[in-house]
Amino acid sequence: MRGGWMMAALVVAAPAMAQAPAQDTPRSYTGTVGANPIVLTLESEDSAPDARGARDVWGSYFYAAHRLDIRLQGKRRGDTITLDAMPTDDHLVLRRAGPRLVGTLTTAAHRRFAVSLSPITQARAVPAASPADLSLHEKLQLAGLTLAPDGDAVIDGRPIRWLRERRSGVRLFRLNGGYAPGVVRTINAALDQQQWRNVHATLGCTGGDGKPGVEGAVAGQPWFGRDYVSYAWHADWSCAGAAHPDFMTEGHSFDARTGRELTLDAVLPVGSAAPPAPESDAWYGYRSDTFGPAVVRMLRRYHPAQMRPQRATDAADDAPDCDYTDPDVWSFPAWRLTPDGLWLGASFARVARVCDNPEWAVLPWSALPARAAAP
Known part of the structure; x- marks a missing residue:
């Protein structure tokens, strides 16, 4: 099934880590790599170790500066965790120090940085319209992000304003009038949710070059009719570790008399x-x-x-x-x-x-x- 939003498709496209039937609850950490703030989340097998005493570990991390998720996979032996980053070829060696994780990150260029991480259990300043089913890691990824005005326009005689999220580049319009106030509020609330879902999906897909793996935008021109409002969203993506690039188009149509999505x-x-x-x-x-x-x-x-x-x-x-x-x-x-x-x-x-x-x-x-x- 296609349509319904690219989020579902991107969840499938993102590289799946080799997960055992039983696994620990994900644990999130915040701290620094060198002087750069990051958030890192790990999961591991909740089962007997292999012949070398190791358990599989997987997860992801992102730098606060750009928020793009970087996938991780590795092993845990006792209190030591070794991890490889799929798109960047970073290599992490971490060890437990009480509740904290400390260690080093070595880049593909063999630069070495100290890592210091502390557990985090709550995300603050998460956009109110972000998807309701986000994990803690995903909430931390969106925390503090905002939408900024990116130009006004009049289409089909209806005034609109474009809003952009800076780190993902995701841009979507809002109604600035042209319909009953209650209708404008209802449609704009749905557009808020759709834009933040797109932001979430975009930040969750890093390309093989370590850069954003999604390009998404409104396809063509939105339509603002007497009784209906509609637009199409087209996205192309190539996520590191996924089997192949992909694309999809998704439409959204609203009843301009009630504001509800059809x-x-x-x-x-x-x-x-x-x-x-x-x-x-x-x-x-x-x-x-x-x-x-x-x-x-x-x-x-x-x-x-x-x-x-x-x-x-x-x-x-x-x-x-x-x-x-x-x-x-x-x-x-x-x-x-x-x-x-x-x-x-x-x-x-x-x-x-x-x-x-x-x-x-x-x-x-x-x-x-x-x-x-x-x-």
Whole structure:
């Protein structure tokens, strides 16, 4: 399933550490590498050591100056922990000194710095709109970060302001009027949450070169209609240790009369019965067996030429044709409302990902249920 936000995809894309079935509770520390403040979090096996008396240890750390997560993996033997940093080739040797950790960090350039760390159990000044399910390490990563104004604009006659988080570079708009005050507050609150989720995902993905591994931005121009507000977010990422780079587009659409964010099942219900509860087994079956085939039928009606098998314009010579008649590629699409109707983004297997998200795949307003009023 694609869409729903790149956070879920990035969690899968981030390199998974070899974890045993039983493991210790993560422990977070704050302190310094040389003069540079860092936060480090470790987990380890809660099982018998191997033949050399060692247990696997994994985790991550970040420098307070840039907040990008650096993945760690290593061994613990007694009170000594040795760790290697995946994207930077840093090497840490730490030993327990009561509740503290002390030791050294050696860089890939063989520079050596003293490390001194103390336990931390609480994060302060975490953005109120940040995701609710963050770990302590992730809360510490966002602690103290703020959004700064990054320009005003008027689009479709509606005033907006762009806000940027400096370390991640994540930029998203807010409504500055143009709709009822309560609607503006509701939509802006949702945009707050979406921006901080993007910040969190971006800071959690360090590229193989030690720099940010995510590039994300609003795709095209947001739409501010009479009854609907929508935008699409596109992200490309390549996280150190992940199997391969990836990308995705995610749409968000809001009812400008209430401010609530819409769901695809509400905008395009298929069949006489209400769609099953999201994420249930019945819902997955509905999307695959009912929704996907219905979308194919509608797209064939409104876009017959594009629905014929075709080669993507930028595909490699050995790439497969784009078969938009396959219901599976429409079962869990990206989507957003536009001035022309409902745009749906097909989702192909990786070998045919160049076929994803064709711009032409728009169902006109006349094809949508009567309760979805035209703009």
